[in-house]
Amino acid sequence: MPYLAPTRTEDALRFLRSNSPKVVAGCTDYFPSLQQGQVDEDLLDVTRIPGMRGISRDETGWRIGAATTWTDIVRAPLPPAFDALKLAAREVGSLQIQNQGTVAGNICNASPAADGVPPLLALEATVEIAAADARRVVPLSEFITGVRRTVLQPDELVVALHVPDVSADTQSHFLKLGSRTNLVISIAMVAANVRLDAGRVALAHIAVGSCSPVARRLPDLEARLVGTAVEDLAGFDFANPEALTPLTPISDVRGSADYRLDAVAELCRRAVIAASARS
């Protein structure tokens, strides 16, 4: 049962193919899910691969290394369109969790309540996946396929997320609803990226988490919002059932399905208004 923490992606991918290890990064999802007696797994720790951590610019946009931590995100100088992602980062668990937990870990763990996913959906992020002999890029919206399910194959690693260029005047906000202040799993959360033109919504990307097996964008709502004057947002019908059709919330200990839909409409309103006001 080896523990491997390579410094090169190639070595990681080779080990992945040869030993089928469990991939770990910040381990903040790995350890809590560990069962009594689960010990003889091989582990591949990706946190020592320099190219896997950090945020950089390239010709087409931004590259976020897979093992970039939430704290890295909070500290990085990024345009306002990333504000939702930063706000989400600051609400992931606690500082401890933010210092350890990684962006790729969050999306690979594929929890419906993953706070990183709605902001990344609103940014139209894509996922760069590598195997020993291949590389592919998948939109985040297709990467997560269900509760704790992704398109990732056993011999594949996520190496980075990519965010296409966003205009400097795109504003963004994130709201998380929970039953206490810190360290809380979302009952629902909303990320909204909004671009205004002459006091009207010119573009809106709205994504909602914890209200469906996989966080979802709300294209119908986004389309309806386009053209709405900022001052009319308060009275806008965010609760329109058609606008919320992608959402299929469940009832659980954190809240009823009805409550989630009800709250999400309100969170969407607040997030869009707040994003519009951030300029």
Next chain:
Amino acid sequence: MDVRNTEASVAFELNGEAVRITPNPGERLSEALRERLEARDVKIGCNAGDCGACTVLVDGEVVCACLMTAQQAHERTVETLAGLVRSDAHAQGLMERFQDHGAAQCGICTPGMIVSAVGLLRETRAPDESQVQEALGGVLCRCTGYRKIIDAVLGVPAAIVEDGGVGQALRRVDGIGKVEGTERFGDDVAPPGTLEIKVIRSPYPLATFEFGDLNGWREEIAGIEAVLTAADIPGENRFGVIPAFADQPVFAEGTARFRGEAVAAIVGTPDAVRAFSPDAFPVTWAELGGVSVVSEAQADGAPQLHEARPDNLMCRGFVTTGDAEAALATADVTVEGTFTSGFVEHGYIEPEAGFAEIVDGRVEIHACTQAPVMDLEAMEIILGMHRNQIRMVPTGVGGGFGSKLDISVQPYLALGALKTGRPVRLTYSRTESMQSTTKRHPSEIHIRIGATQDGKLSGFHFEGAFNTGAYASWGPTVANRVPVHASGPYRVSDYTAVAKGIHTHCPPAGAFRGFGVPQSGIAQESLFDELAQKLGIDALEFRVQNALEDGVPTVCGQVFEQGVGAKACLEALRPAWHRERVRADAFNAGATGALRRGVGLAAGWYGCGNTSLPNPSTIKAGIRADGTVVLHQGATDIGQGSNTVISQIFGSALGFSAADLTLVGGDTDVTPDAGKTSASRQTFVSGNAARQSGEAMRAKILRQVDASKEAAIAFGDGTLTVSDGDRQHVIDLRTLPPDNEGYVITSTGRYDPPTKPLDKNGQGAPYAQFGYAAQLAVVEVDLALGTTRPIRFVAAHDVGKAINPVLVEGQVQGGIAQGLGMALMEEYLPGRTENLHDYLIPTIGDIPPIETLILELPDAHGPYGAKGLGEHVLIPTAPALLNAIKHATGVRMYSVPVTPSKLRDAIKGARHG
């Protein structure tokens, strides 16, 4: 790169020193630190990132050591509390301020708190409150209510004194070990490598089971030294805190009655236990349909938990006086309501843990406990051994709140040590702790209350069903206490109250701060607001008008001629009540968004000590020939501060500085029984014993030199100096004959509170004293989302005499935090919220400023007038919050916790209905 680097060693800098270890692949850093590097100052509360007790700095950043592999620390620097307090100026300052503010109660969260605060202060020299809350948001504390911790980090000046007689804010006498990380809790005693125990538990609420070939199985697996089952119990396979109701097996036999009940255990090497999967254990289960709520348990044909208790009725409590029905019939207005609450988990950050070994043929058990002597008595029966063959040594206790009154790890430890003949250790996982130990009783309460037009109470009828789970535990106490207290601290002449404890296939419900009274308080205090509203009387004045006073009988017919502080507590809130109502109304009048404010209040009372039963405490002290004064302080300090309070009382009685006493804890070999730490009895009962002991010692000393009462005493090296006016006597202690414990002078105090039994109508004198409280809460409710944010509390508590005002405030703030949790977020659902990720307790960001008004109406029975305080602190909190929510929203909530989902539904319902 070496792919096969299984044996790779890991090197890092730990607290300034280079260390090298060879951990297992994927071993948690926390485990490596604790078990390989003796850094037991790193605490484990959950092993899942939820509690932050394991917080360390890695390359200067806070991380949870339980969520990091030891390999990830390779070539990094790791700092823990113990190292920081040696060399880091921030840590050293925090260490002092934590002690000044009493910011460490039990101390189990303190390492995580101080390490997190160091991380903050290194970056932000003068943080503000919200920065402190953000930086410490990842560390849970169940004792303090966080406000003292915030004060300590901010560096708010503290009113601490050095010598510390009664009434003074002396630092905790046992505080230093908590802030340095040297205090030893249940899991900190066993040497690394000790054999470990793992308990096999039922995965079902109700199931029958059969074992396969246990011996054959054991022999197959290297490192498993023993398997324990009911067959290994030399004495009786039965325990229970109330002898007449003792019904719980150490290991279930044939049938398991709740999810998480123990059926067997293995003892093995750490590696073998680590690799052991419970699925591999040779047991086959047949799940049966159990009952989980009172209505199911009482339905026709419901499965019966205990043969001798038909209809799953464990027992009933009853109090009646006057004629409730007649008074209700003639009342001008009446209100009624059904209130419900769920299981509440104690949520101490230290899971049950301990260590046992055989020493000279005797079993010695070290464990975190609230009641060492009760543990000893239980072990006598289970082990079938004479009590002088058993020694209970309490370790530091990382919070208890009632649950560590019942035994948990103790019998497994003893059986494991006896069967293997070797030292053994056992630490519950967070989930095991939550599944198998006691909870607050879920309640279903129906009450009707009447009043006349002029605001006088007229008739009170109470019926409460309490889900006591699979075994009795403290259920009978709840059933008895509730009818005595359900009236609240008011004059109710026509009263009937019945409480029933009903068995279900749930974890045993037992003692949790208040023994059922917080639940009945919610119902009664909520309806008092409704009643006042119906009458058009101010909610505070309605309570003042009906409050108990000196000379007025309680519902048990008990008359206190002095010390009844109910009215004083309520009146103390009057200024805040008016101010906050006006502010809230102004806020709401100007509100355009979704936020509304509300102000609510509630009162409470609590009888200190056992209900109508003897509960003596004995406190012994001795002076050694070298002049050391030793206090055998058996009143277990679970964070509430009995070590300090008892020392202060003893010190004042003796005329000696409490801080200079040497404490010996509740080791059953050397310290007499000071009873259990429960029922708010330690300050009152053990405090009286300590006072007597101190006074007796003083009298002995003064008599020796024939000094006057006013004389001052002082101890030097081997001498005792008595200064009496201008006369000085020096006693050479070394010339006095020492007894077999090495004491040249000893004294003992014993106190048992005077009570009288209750008759069939619940009339009598159940307690020698009550403590009183009233609290006010201000909340802000988001009407659109249903979220409630408490923004301020004012708490008035009559403690008779505040032996230590800082400790009083600490109790009040901690109690309010627990009451807040119960009101707004906490519900234990077996199988669903069995960890601190899904079971939410308040975090540092959830507790607003708390103003504590300490009232001192001396009690004739209390030491220096002191009354107990431990449970009163949370009784008014939940109803005050519910009343504030009503004020903010117009909606009355009948069920706790008031989660956002429930409140939003109710607000919507009220709009449409």
